[in-house]
Amino acid sequence: MNHYNSHTPSKRNVIFFWVSAGILLIALAIFLYWLTVLRFEEYTDDAYVHGNLIEITPQVPGIVMSINVDDTDYVQEGQVLIELDKTDYQIAFEKSQNALGDTVRSVIQMYLKVDELEAELVQRDAALFKAEKDYQNRVNLVGIGGVSREEFEHVEANLVSAKAARQATDFMLQAAIAEVQNTTLRTHPLVLKAADQVKDAFVSLQRCSILAPSDGYVAMRTAQLGEYVEVSQPLLAVVPLNELWVNANYKEVQLSKVRIGQSVHLTSDLYGGGVVFHGKIVGINPGTGNTFSILPPQNATGNWIKIVQRVPVRVSLDPQQLKKYPLWLGLSMNATVDIHDAKGEMLPEAPRLIPIYHTQIYGKQEEGALKIIEAIIQQNAGAYAR
Numbered sequence: 001m002n003h004y005n006s007h008t009p010s011k012r013n014v015i016f017f018w019v020s021a022g023i024l025l026i027a028l029a030i031f032l033y034w035l036t037v038l039r040f041e042e043y044t045d046d047a048y049v050h051g052n053l054i055e056i057t058p059q060v061p062g063i064v065m066s067i068n069v070d071d072t073d074y075v076q077e078g079q080v081l082i083e084l085d086k087t088d089y090q091i092a093f094e095k096s097q098n099a100l101g102d103t104v105r106s107v108i109q110m111y112l113k114v115d116e117l118e119a120e121l122v123q124r125d126a127a128l129f130k131a132e133k134d135y136q137n138r139v140n141l142v143g144i145g146g147v148s149r150e151e152f153e154h155v156e157a158n159l160v161s162a163k164a165a166r167q168a169t170d171f172m173l174q175a176a177i178a179e180v181q182n183t184t185l186r187t188h189p190l191v192l193k194a195a196d197q198v199k200d201a202f203v204s205l206q207r208c209s210i211l212a213p214s215d216g217y218v219a220m221r222t223a224q225l226g227e228y229v230e231v232s233q234p235l236l237a238v239v240p241l242n243e244l245w246v247n248a249n250y251k252e253v254q255l256s257k258v259r260i261g262q263s264v265h266l267t268s269d270l271y272g273g274g275v276v277f278h279g280k281i282v283g284i285n286p287g288t289g290n291t292f293s294i295l296p297p298q299n300a301t302g303n304w305i306k307i308v309q310r311v312p313v314r315v316s317l318d319p320q321q322l323k324k325y326p327l328w329l330g331l332s333m334n335a336t337v338d339i340h341d342a343k344g345e346m347l348p349e350a351p352r353l354i355p356i357y358h359t360q361i362y363g364k365q366e367e368g369a370l371k372i373i374e375a376i377i378q379q380n381a382g383a384y385a386r
Contacts, residue, residue: 042258046310047248047266047333052357054214054238056081057231059207060089064227064235071221075212075238078361082223082235084208093201096194097376103194104380110180110188111384117173124166131155131162185381195373202369213359216240242319243357244327246279248335249289249310258284258337259344264315267334268327275325278318281337284346285312313337 062084069081134155141147185191216238223235246266250258258281266277288309290297315335317327 042250042254042337042339043335044248044250044254045332045334046250047246047315047335049244049268049327049329049331049333050247051244051329052214052240053219053329054216054240055234056210056212056236056238057234058082058084058210058229059231060084060204061228061230062086062089062208064223064225064229067221067223067225069218069221069236071218071236073218074216075218076215077212077359079212080209081212081218081238082210084210084229086205086208089201089205089208093198093205096198096201097372100191100194100198100373100376101380103190104185104377107180107185107188107191108381108384110176111185114173114176114180117169117176121166121169121173124162124169128159128162128166131159135159185384186377191377198373198376199366199369202372203365206365206368210235211361212238213361214238214240214357215242239329241326241328242322244317244322244329245282246315246317246333246335247285247312248315248333248337249312250337252288252309252311255284255311255313255346257339257342258313259339259342259346260284260348261344262341263338265336265338266315266317269332270327271325277321277325277333279315279335281313282316283314283348285314286347287311 064082065085066083067081068079068083069075075081135158138147138152138155141152180188183189219237219239220234221236223229229235246264248264260281260283262281264279264281266279267273267275268277288311290309313335
């Protein structure tokens with residue numbers, strides 16, 4: 001019995017030692033993990049997927065004749081989404097073409113009028129020269145009775161008439177020249193104006209086909225067959241899921257070492273911790289979330305409670321990862337920023353010099369009009385060229 005009691009304290013000491021040692025080792029491991037990892041990370045689960053929600057609106061009013069896509073459909077840039085009734089726009093386009101043809105013919109008449117008046121002026125000069133010569137031949141003879149007074153007065157009247165006719169023709173020629181001076185058929189203001197009307201009508205006709213400005217997925221379709229739609233009325237939206245980013249809302253006390261360019265590890269509730277998205281900080285919002293709300297808070301009151309503010313930090317995502325693991329707008333994310341390197345900028349100091357997003361579809365709408373205009377000019381000009 002005494003032997004058992006003599007060993008009990010030593011066993012307790014051994015157990016106490018190993019328990020204490022285990023606790024110290026765990027504490028040391030936690031401290032080392034914090035020292036080497038945790039203190040260089042800022043974490044938040046207040047993060048959400050954002051992207052471009054492209055509203056598709058008509059550029060001309062009209063009646064919806066065809067709807068070619070529906071929600072969740074994939075579309076490509078330039079694909080026709082909705083067709084509007086083209087009847088009125090087709091008529092307007094044909095009228096503008098006829099008006100351009102009439103204008104070309106009228107302007108050609110202006111140039112021909114100049115040629116006609118120039119030829120007429122040559123005739124007037126010849127007539128004036130003859131009248132002056134006849135007058136000079138008779139002015140010395142009338143005093144000595146070489147010609148009758150009546151004949152002299154007749155010659156004198158012819159001279160006055162020739163001068164007046166020459167002056168009138170010259171005035172008409174100058175007026176005709178003023179209408180076409182320093183122009184060609186294709187650069188004449190009247191032709192340019194009529195050509196612009198053809199382009200306007202052509203573009204309006206093209207805009208009856210509403211195109212997708214980007215690749216993406218259709219959402220929020222509200223357009224209905226037979227509906228009359230106005231300019232800028234939302235009909236549907238296109239969401240490019242390859243152009244996504246995350247807004248991570250960090251507390252203000254977490255931002256002191258957050259910099260542009262730092263790497264971010266993100267996980268989503270959709271895929272769980274097994275899929276880690278690799279992102280980079282591209283910017284920090286210039287204000288807290290409350291600042292840009294519809295009704296920003298007013299704290300100049302007697303009773304005030306301080307609330308820690310959050311600032312959205314924009315994190316870009318790898319497009320290749322998005323192809324393999326697609327995300328959707330509004331999904332929840334967990335974001336961890338690596339703040340080892342805190343030497344970068346908190347705010348960008350240089351402006352962006354190139355577009356972030358660009359589409360070609362609207363710039364091409366008038367290309368076909370130029371060929372049509374040239375064909376109309378050639379058709380109505382005939383053999384005339386100037």
